[in-house]
Amino acid sequence: MPLGGTVAVPGGFGTGKTMLLQQVAKWCDADVIVYVGCGERGNEMADVLEELAELDDPRTGGRLADRTVVIANTSNMPMMAREAGVHSGVTVAEYFRDQGRDAVVIADSTSRWAEALREFASRAGELPGEEGYPAALPSALAAFYERAGRVRTRDGAEGSVTVIGAVSPPGGDMTEPVTAYTERFVRARWSLDKDLAYSRHYPAVSWSGSFARDVPAVARAHAAAGDPEWARRRARTAGLLAEADRLTALSELVGAGTLPPAERVTLLAGRLLREGVLQQSALSSSDASCTPERTAALTDAVLDVVDRCRDLVGDGVAVSVIEDLDYAPLVRAREDAPTPADVHDRRDTVLTRLDGLR
Numbered sequence: 296m297p298l299g300g301t302v303a304v305p306g307g308f309g310t311g312k313t314m315l316l317q318q319v320a321k322w323c324d325a326d327v328i329v330y331v332g333c334g335e336r337g338n339e340m341a342d343v344l345e346e347l348a349e350l351d352d353p354r355t356g357g358r359l360a361d362r363t364v365v366i367a368n369t370s371n372m373p374m375m376a377r378e379a380g381v382h383s384g385v386t387v388a389e390y391f392r393d394q395g396r397d398a399v400v401i402a403d404s405t406s407r408w409a410e411a412l413r414e415f416a417s418r419a420g421e422l423p424g425e426e427g428y429p430a431a432l433p434s435a436l437a438a439f440y441e442r443a444g445r446v447r448t449r450d451g452a453e454g455s456v457t458v459i460g461a462v463s464p465p466g467g468d469m470t471e472p473v474t475a476y477t478e479r480f481v482r483a484r485w486s487l488d489k490d491l492a493y494s495r496h497y498p499a500v501s502w503s504g505s506f507a508r509d510v511p512a513v514a515r516a517h518a519a520a521g522d523p524e525w526a527r528r529r530a531r532t533a534g535l536l537a538e539a540d541r542l543t544a545l546s547e548l549v550g551a552g553t554l555p556p557a558e559r560v561t562l563l564a565g566r567l568l569r570e571g572v573l574q575q576s577a578l579s580s581s582d583a584s585c586t587p588e589r590t591a592a593l594t595d596a597v598l599d600v601v602d603r604c605r606d607l608v609g610d611g612v613a614v615s616v617i618e619d620l621d622y623a624p625l626v627r628a629r630e631d632a633p634t635p636a637d638v639h640d641r642r643d644t645v646l647t648r649l650d651g652l653r
Contacts, residue, residue, distance in 0.1 A: 296483060297509055297516070298324070298397055299445030299455040303477045306487025306499070307467030313343070315487070315498045316401050316461060318577055321350055321359055322584040325457065326396040328363040331384035334377050334407020337369045353584070370407070377411035385442045388456045395452025400443075404461040405436070409473045425472045433476045440480040469504070483507040496574050502536045522587070528594055532568060535601070539565020556614040557605065563618055564601040571597050571626045581633040592635035593628060596642035600625060603649045612652050620648055
């Protein structure tokens with residue numbers, strides 16, 4: 296996610312929005328964090344404050360709370376306070392941006408803010424729109440997210456405001472107005488999936504339900520930083536995950552054993568990508584955050600192993616033997632291999648085991 300970007304994080308109850316936002320606050324490349332609790336329960340905001348005070352800041356070595364501004368507008372506060380909460384947060388972020396700093400605004404959640412807008416419009420006698428929200432809801436959302444951006448100040452410094460807005464759709468309905476309108480104004484969506492959360496896959500970000508509109512710009516930035524393969528790696532990973540999802544739905548009907556060997560290798564590739572790259576553990580010092588170089592090494596390691604599996608199938612090796620191989624060194628590399636060199640060693644271990652199947 297680039298500096299000055301906008302992201303929506305929709306997800307139902309129990310999908311891990313708060314944990315994800317706290318991890319972003321802890322590890323993001325920002326000088327100042329503005330956390331806006333809009334319409335949340337008082338005890339939840341108290342927990343956030345308590346946890347922020349206890350979290351170590353990996354950037355400064357002090358407490359994360361030392362560079363965090365918290366704006367608390369709980370559910371029992373007047374609707375005007377809840378309505379002004381997100382705008383207050385962006386204004387604070389713009390203050391630091393104009394000093395040449397990078398600020399991130401984390402709004403939890405914009406759905407509660409929209410509910411305050413609905414309550415205010417109802418009392419003002421405005422004509423209701425979809426599901427009772429005011430007709431000006433899209434304009435209000437646009438006015439919020441469009442305040443993000445990267446600027447050059449008058450003294451030549453560069454500053455930015457990045458906005459991350461959590462969305463709490465009732466019942467996990469991603470078609471409700473706040474979620475649907477928000478997608479029109481953000482550059483990326485990290486959609487949280489309850490099935491992933493209930494299967495203990497964290498963060499429960501759905502690769503099929505998420506999107507990013509800044510891929511070309513990010514690809515150019517990675518190429519300029521010395522990684523020209525970023526776009527190809529991302530495209531291939533997304534393609535494998537999408538094909539694995541399609542084959543998983545098919546295998547549930549006809550059984551995985553009836554699929555051709557090449558498609559069973561694709562299912563294996565999807566599992567290795569999910570468990571070895573996408574899934575993370577906030578309790579692991581190596582896996583709580585990941586540098587771009589290490590992420591590239593993990594992804595390339597999985598793709599290299601998948602390529603070797605395809606070669607073995609082409610050479611006549613039984614796909615069931617390939618599926619039964621122990622891939623633990625590769626899967627555990629995200630937790631146990633702190634450097635790209637260590638990841639490459641784990642990859643080589645698995646490749647050697649695969650070569651022994653010939």
